Amino acid sequence: MKNLYKIVDVKNLLFVFDIENTFDLERERLIVEKNINDPRQLTELFDALLKPEFYEYTDAEQESLIDTVDHFLKEDDDFDRVFNRMTTYFDDEVTDRPSFMRTLLGCLKKYRSEKNSGY
Template sequence: MKNKPSMSIIRGLLFTYDIENTDDLEREKIIASKDINDERELSELFDELTKPEFLLYTKIEQEWFIDSIDHYLSINDSFDAVFKTMTTYFSTPVNNQREFMQILLSRLKHYRSTH
């Protein structure tokens, strides 16, 4: 049974980067040190902070994240529902929210295929 695409679960996956998340100075430094508008640095950030959390989810939950991001990309969504509702530790604003999500999707698919 497939879950319906959900913006809220995407936002939940990105909660690591939200200032509402529990204080963790080391994590905050890592996040702030990366240029999130650079594909390589954003991928490194996802590999370091998103991958371990993503791999804790069940295969069905992992598919839900992937399918949700894929769905919203396919309908040309801006992802404002995610980005406008969170304040992050990013040192600069996300210049292209769709590109950010495409990189995230690519990394999630990579994690799935290698584990």
């Protein structure tokens, strides 16, 4: 059976960074302070805001998200369907979207591994 990958799942995961999300000055400040084009700072941002969100997903949903991001990276997707439909708190434009997504994928895999090992 072939998996059906939906880019909207990635967009939904990144909703935590969207202006349409609940108004939260602390979250907004944290997002704006980070250089989202620097993988280290982006990882710090993901760890602070995305990790708790990711842990709310079921195991199957977490695996599906990891597989979905991986699939679109392997397809050389430009991720326009994610970023062009979001208005974020990011202070800068994401200059290298595949790099952003590779950082995201690495973080999701790390979170999944931590969860499985009990951290």
